[in-house]
Amino acid sequence: MRWIWIDAFTEFESGRRARAIKNVTLAEEYLHDHFPGYPVLPPSLMIEGMAQTAGILVGEAGGFREKVILAKVRRAEFDDYCVPGDTVGYEAVIETMDAAAASIDGTVYRNDAKIGSIALMFSHADQAATNLGLPEHNFVFNDQFMDLLNTYRLKSRD
Amino acid sequence: MALSRDEIFNRVKDVLVEALGVEDDEVTETATLSGDLGAESIDYLDIVFRLERDFSIKIPRGELFPDDLLNNPEYVDNGKLTPVGLEKLQEAMPHADLSGFADNPDVSRMPEFFTVGTIVNYVERKLAA
Amino acid sequence: MKFALVDRILECSPPERLVGVKAVSLAEEYLADHFPTFPVLPGVLMLEALAESAAWLVRATNDFACSVVLLKDARNVTYKSFMKPGRLLRTEVTCRRMAPGESEFVGTGYSDEREVVKARFALRHFNLADRAASMAGVDARIISQARERFALLCSELQGHQPVKTTG
Numbered sequence: 001m002r003w004i005w006i007d008a009f010t011e012f013e014s015g016r017r018a019r020a021i022k023n024v025t026l027a028e029e030y031l032h033d034h035f036p037g038y039p040v041l042p043p044s045l046m047i048e049g050m051a052q053t054a055g056i057l058v059g060e061a062g063g064f065r066e067k068v069i070l071a072k073v074r075r076a077e078f079d080d081y082c083v084p085g086d087t088v089g090y091e092a093v094i095e096t097m098d099a100a101a102a103s104i105d106g107t108v109y110r111n112d113a114k115i116g117s118i119a120l121m122f123s124h125a126d127q128a129a130t131n132l133g134l135p136e137h138n139f140v141f142n143d144q145f146m147d148l149l150n151t152y153r154l155k156s157r158d
Numbered sequence: 159m160a161l162s163r164d165e166i167f168n169r170v171k172d173v174l175v176e177a178l179g180v181e182d183d184e185v186t187e188t189a190t191l192s193g194d195l196g197a198e199s200i201d202y203l204d205i206v207f208r209l210e211r212d213f214s215i216k217i218p219r220g221e222l223f224p225d226d227l228l229n230n231p232e233y234v235d236n237g238k239l240t241p242v243g244l245e246k247l248q249e250a251m252p253h254a255d256l257s258g259f260a261d262n263p264d265v266s267r268m269p270e271f272f273t274v275g276t277i278v279n280y281v282e283r284k285l286a287a
Numbered sequence: 288m289k290f291a292l293v294d295r296i297l298e299c300s301p302p303e304r305l306v307g308v309k310a311v312s313l314a315e316e317y318l319a320d321h322f323p324t325f326p327v328l329p330g331v332l333m334l335e336a337l338a339e340s341a342a343w344l345v346r347a348t349n350d351f352a353c354s355v356v357l358l359k360d361a362r363n364v365t366y367k368s369f370m371k372p373g374r375l376l377r378t379e380v381t382c383r384r385m386a387p388g389e390s391e392f393v394g395t396g397y398s399d400e401r402e403v404v405k406a407r408f409a410l411r412h413f414n415l416a417d418r419a420a421s422m423a424g425v426d427a428r429i430i431s432q433a434r435e436r437f438a439l440l441c442s443e444l445q446g447h448q449p450v451k452t453t454g
Binding site for chain 3: 001002003004030031033034035036037038040042043044045047048051070071072073074075076077078081134135137139140142144
């Protein structure tokens with residue numbers, strides 16, 4: 001299982017908002033455990049999809065200089081769930097952002113129908129706070145995430 | 159719009175209940191944010207964002223909770239605030255009751271002085287300004 | 288990768304409380320992406336571990352009456368620290384309200400006695416047959432596998448300490 005919970009950006013307004021999608025497919029092995037005979041995308045992974053959408057939005061606004069880490073899920077509510085064949089939509093809007101933290105208001109869609117809302121807070125991981133020997137370089141924004149953003153930018157140029 | 163202290167207290171209470179997931183009756187004037195209400199460092203930032211939104215005020219970094227002062231090596235010696243640091247803190251926090259802090263200005267004791275009342279006082283001053 | 292975020296149940300006192308363990312290992316492939324050079328258990332999987340611990344408590348309380356148990360909402364989920372491979376996440380969940388179709392919990396995750404995550408959340412529980420009678424067979428299969436898994440998680444064979452079960 002790779003740790004990438006969005007497939008593509010469909011909208012990206014630097015410093016303001018972004019929209020990404022994730023397809024749910026039977027090819028994803030973990031779905032067969034959750035649950036056997038009734039595969040459904042775990043809500044915790046919908047929270048991660050929103051966190052990745054929002055994290056890249058916040059990171060890009062800061063030129064990817066900071067290690068943007070999910071610090072708090074203020075609220076996540078789900079009225080429905082997604083199954084294989086569905087496309088999940090994550091819309092993230094930056095509510096507030098300063099040097100220390102960012103707060104995001106998010107909406108989750110199942111094939112364009114709203115099924116939930118997720119409000120998150122990110123902070124910047126720093127050496128002093130964690131003293132866990134964080135590597136110097138920005139390990140948060142690795143190739144996978146940068147590729148997603150680059151693909152979107154190339155596509156929107158056409 | 160002139161809000162009474164009671165009205166401010168009630169709105170601050172709503173913010174804390176939402177941000178910290180505590181019960182209404184836990185939010186008293188003297189309840190400490192960390193000790194009594196379980197606030198973590200990210201919660202302090204959450205509280206600042208919500209107060210800004212709910213009261214339409216701008217809270218510059220360090221004005222409500224002076225973390226930059228407390229982390230400044232110029233004002234902290236061996237985990238305690240220097241006399242100059244203590245003076246700066248008192249200047250920076252007219253909204254807090256720091257009377258019990260001066261005799262042992264250990265930086266780790268600071269959370270004991272961040273109470274619900276501290277926030278209400280701050281918002282009151284901010285709105286009156 | 289298998290999607291199971293509880294490896295062992297240390298304590299089960301339905302309907303009030305359950306204590307579980309999720310062991311974190313470099314063998315978990317997704318850690319290579321989270322993050323490269325700094326593998327740590329993703330925060331949402333800490334929440335999932337709490338939710339699954341609570342789901343086991345629901346199943347133990349209603350004797351596996353419902354096949355599907357899913358997160359309905361989560362609030363005030365705060366992350367205090369990173370969890371590295373080689374560590375054990377101890378999940379403690381306390382039930383605030385238990386109803387046939389819904390339940391509410393507070394949960395805390397600890398790594399070496401240090402709090403790493405806390406959350407308030409609600410679960411919804413149902414049978415697929417509630418919506419489509421033809422799914423009754425699937426419900427039965429999910430429930431049967433859940434019973435087996437629960438027995439494994441509680442088995443005295445898993446550890447040196449006997450599991451305390453009450454209620």
